[in-house]
Amino acid sequence: MSFTITIRAGPARLASRVPQLSTAASLRAFHQSASKNTFFTSKAAPLVFRSNVKSSNNILSRLQGASRGYQSQYDRVYDPTARRGELLRKLLIGGAIFGGTLVAVNAVFNRETREDGGMPPFERSYLNRTFMHTGLGVGIIGLTAYQMIQSGFVYRIMVTNPWIVGIGGIALSIGSMVATRAIEPDNYIPKYACWGLFNATQAALVAPLMTIAPPALLARAGLYTLAMMGSISFVGATAKQDKYLYIGGPLLAGAAIVAVSGFAPLVLPATAVRTLAFTENLWLYGGLAVFGGFTLYDVQKVLYHARLAQRGAIKEDPVNESISLELDFLNIFVRMVQILMMQQRRNR
Template sequence: MQFASRISLSPISLRISAAQPAQRRAFSAFHSNLFRQNLQSPYNVLKSRTRMYMQNAPVLPRSRPISWQRMAMTAAGVAGAVVVIDGFLNRETRDGLSTAEQAYLHDTFKYTGGGLVLTAIAARSMFKSGLAFKIMTSNPWLVLGVSLVGSIGTMMGAYYTPPETTVQKHLFWLGFNACQAATLSPLFLFSPAILSRAALYTVGIVGSLSYVGATARNDKFLNIGGPLLAGVTVVALASLAPMALPLGVRSLAVTEAISLYGGLAVFSGFVLYDTQKILHHARLAEQGLIKPDALKESIGLELDMINIFVRLVQILAMGGNSKRK
């Protein structure tokens, strides 16, 4: 198991494409809802790649300095949340991970972390070069099509290229991260304080859920794949609804909440699922039933983290905007 003034770009669509053939999920990192209908609110970012609004360029607020005291309090809160999540979801723990499982999990997270670092560096470079503004002001349908084709194509290439074809597989992987960087680069329009807090929250959420998934009983969370697929479908439909249906203000608020908070919950669930899937594949690889492929495993986790991060940026930005009103 596994979807701006002028255009909104997000990752729900890739998750559907990157999954296993029978069960695919949406890649919704950034291509949607970069800026929402309300012309006075520049903060509503990225919901689903297919969702776009033609509107005037928003006026962004001045950046606020990073409050290290708040960051420290946030870190303490995240640490406490790890303990609470582990106690709530992981009452029955498994025996310790085998050496093969530990090595496979570590290799996967190395690729995940490396991909995210490359994506962040490339996105920052594209933003400073002005590419983000060109993306937002160009033809929405052209950008949408090129982005979808490029992201899905490179992702599937990295996913299905045999691990022994090292150079080709890594070239697809680099292309995939470059596509993500292009769609995420407009995020740097937001305050560094918002981006840093969202990054900290994302690391806390993914880290705690990965720990729960790694220490839970074998295959405990592999059974939630079906409900997660249904959930991500609902999130995708909620993102598409405003474009296809004449909705009122209240209905738009409901669909936005489903896409935002529902997507946050669904992709958090995918972290649990993906972590246990990685360990399951590690056991199969140890038995010689499949070939180990940490790069392929990392794609799902990377998409989970991107989707969670984007939604947290939007939540924090909307919260800051409401305080100023």
């Protein structure tokens, strides 16, 4: 009966056999192999060490691959050429949304345009002032929401009771809107003060969503919303007089259905997955359709009010007209942000 006594190689000898490993790595691997094997064995120590070398090389290769991936991602994000290409792509998508919506709505709904060949100057002036107030209101909402985020106001209202804050914010928003509409346009100071309060309440309701979404996604959502509303507004402005005023009732019913679908997660159990998915799609895509229709209706209503003001039946009030368009913009924008965030999660 014979047996073999294997004399284990020391750290220096092992390090000479594996020159790519450092001395510290060699010592760790040697002591680990020594603790796992007995003194009398038929296996040589270098075999155990080669497996450690292989695993170490795999780890190093993974780290090098990760560093290369991070570097390529860094170059892609901060490369000016790549950033210009990404901006151009987003502008093209926004232009495609604008053009596609314009062509589609013109082909389906706007086959008959104005017979007189254009918009009267008074209607055009009134519509331009309404759009100016709408853009100013949206700008106030965006800047106010940004300041709320930077000052920590959003965090403070979110750590309190969300239900009280939400219900109080909605009540204040409705109250300021009603007050703005009730004040005569001749009383500039109280009317614009209530209008500014209305925009501030809308900013408080939108600010929590802006803290979740990244700035690039918010910019894309804003661009798509402008493209969609711009194309629909153009269709409404060039259509025949009072052509789409009849859709106010159906749109109101659709808005009620969309609102009910938004409260579905609070009522339905979490096990009703298909029903919740259906209500979510109804809230997002149905809401886009409904508030796109409201944009068309509100533009035609502005032109109708312009004709009434020209005859002296009502007073000119572009502030009141802009409130409806602001609400259309916010509802479309919020849904655009949610849809883009869902697509971003799927692509990860």
